[in-house]
Amino acid sequence: MQELLRINNVSKKYGHFKALDNVSLNLQAGRIIGLLGPNGSGKTTLIKIINGLLKEYDGQIQVNGEKIGESSRKIISYLPDENYFQDWMYVRDVLEIFSDLYSDFDSENCLSLMNRFKLDKNMKIKTMSKGMKEKFQLCLVMSRKAKIYILDEPIAGVDPVAREVILDVILNNYEEGSLVLISTHLISDLETIFDEVIFLKEGKVVLHKETEELRIERKQSIDEAFREVFRC
């Protein structure tokens, strides 16, 4: 299997506080991987480093064999944990920006995904609810034909019915053979789609396993295993 993401001894400090402590991971193409950990365990910090948003850290990262930069940005489709829309924009403006920015963006596909969430290109961002913005952002990100998808909390702000649709959108729209890395607290909602899970605790990887192996070994769901590992 092709290795798409290699993280070697990555540590990150904010002042004196160590948010990531010697994280090493090799992630392969064709896998959906859950990045799980309690609040403040370092998930978003790691994701921001991979996406080139935090540049000061120790260690090395290779994305598809190359350093983080222009080439890695081209192959990673990234859903941040907050939305980046401006209130004065219309949905159609954002679609245009995505088309200009990303040659792999399929706007027709995006419009058909938006249809599933009853989102219209003539909506004004200012009038959309938090959940509607999250759904729109997911439609954008999943309409790129990327090698790597990184989704930071993709279902945090949406209702349970919409969560199911979102899972379906993720499963049916990522490019086959790509890597999908998803951070979430809603483990029971998402665990059925994970091939592997990574548990982060206080900036350290305490577990990285095939989901099925973990379930058989512990005779527990991933949600139960998580609660046990992180119980104080």
Ligand SMILES: Nc1ncnc2c1ncn2[C@@H]1O[C@H](COP(=O)(O)OP(=O)(O)OP(=O)(O)O)[C@@H](O)[C@H]1O
């Ligand atoms: N800009 C910053 N300055 C100082 N400390 C920060 C900064 N960003 C994050 N931290 C700290 O780093 C640690 C890891 O934060 P991070 O956002 O990566 O965690 P997380 O696992 O994504 O948390 P959550 O699940 O709550 O989103 C936390 O203790 C946080 O307070």
